[in-house]
Amino acid sequence: MHKVLVSSCLVGEPVRYDGSAAISRHPVLDRWLQEERIIPFCPEIAAGMGTPRPAVELLGGDGKAVLEARAWAMGHSGADVTGAFIAGARATVALCQQMGIRVAVLKEGSPSCGGTYIHDGSFSGAIIPGQGVTATALRERGVSVFSEDQWEQAEARLSELEDR
Numbered sequence: 001m002h003k004v005l006v007s008s009c010l011v012g013e014p015v016r017y018d019g020s021a022a023i024s025r026h027p028v029l030d031r032w033l034q035e036e037r038i039i040p041f042c043p044e045i046a047a048g049m050g051t052p053r054p055a056v057e058l059l060g061g062d063g064k065a066v067l068e069a070r071a072w073a074m075g076h077s078g079a080d081v082t083g084a085f086i087a088g089a090r091a092t093v094a095l096c097q098q099m100g101i102r103v104a105v106l107k108e109g110s111p112s113c114g115g116t117y118i119h120d121g122s123f124s125g126a127i128i129p130g131q132g133v134t135a136t137a138l139r140e141r142g143v144s145v146f147s148e149d150q151w152e153q154a155e156a157r158l159s160e161l162e163d164r
């Protein structure tokens with residue numbers, strides 16, 4: 001049975017920067033939890049960033065630009081946390097490779113996990129199209145990344161893989 005990587009905060013773990021969770025409710029998630037298919041993972045915690053921690057936004061580009069050293073990740077306090085973000089992305093990729101994970105459902109909007117949009121680096125709440133550092137790294141390694149608004153699409157991708 002294929003496992004599915006899911007952002008820890010979506011399954012209720014209080015790992016977000018402010019110590020909260022971002023729990024997602026959906027019948028597909030419930031079924032996958034019952035089937036013990038879910039592997040919860042937080043790249044930022046894996047990289048040693050504690051909870052709570054300063055909010056982080058990407059400056060100069062999105063996750064792809066960060067991985068190509070054209071942009072960086074900065075905490076609200078001004079600290080450069082690019083190294084930790086890249087380490088978290090690498091840890092996530094390594095876990096997926098080790099476990100043969102091909103599908104991930106990640107928290108939208110996060111500088112690590114966002115799949116289609118992120119914050120714009122101004123800490124004003126504004127969002128821009130783009131993906132987070134971990135979401136980018138996973139896609140570059142062939143993992144299909146979905147958001148918490150796309151449980152059905154993730155399920156369809158999983159069925160496609162399991163029917164092969």
Ligand code: SF4
Nearest residue numbers: 007009042107110113
């Ligand atoms: S890095 Fe991802 S898993 Fe961790 S708190 Fe942020 S959105 Fe959730």
